[in-house]
Amino acid sequence: MNKSARMEQVEVLRVKLSVLKTEHRDLDEAIRALEDQGSADMLTIRRLKKQKLVLKDKISQIEDRILPDIIA
Structure with a gap:
């Protein structure tokens, strides 16, 4: 993948991240x-x-794709 495509x-990931953070909030x-x-x-609150937890996981996955861990 060339630099421009990356x-x-x-x-695109940043836009998705922004949308997911808004939904989470x-x-x-x-x-x-x-x-x-x-x-x-209580059932509605639990759902x-x-x-919210599912969104948090998706947010973490996208953040990891944008800024992968760098092993120092």
Whole structure:
């Protein structure tokens, strides 16, 4: 893969990363709002938290692809 193609790929990953971080933040706010209501459905909260963890894993994977670990 040439340098230009790699740069384009990294830019696409950065956009995906931004979208996933926004979704993660939105889920966090939704969970907080439901918990603040007091009468929130615990099953719904549990599902949202699970979605949030899935997003966190995807975020970590993309960050690793953008900035791979450098063994010093």
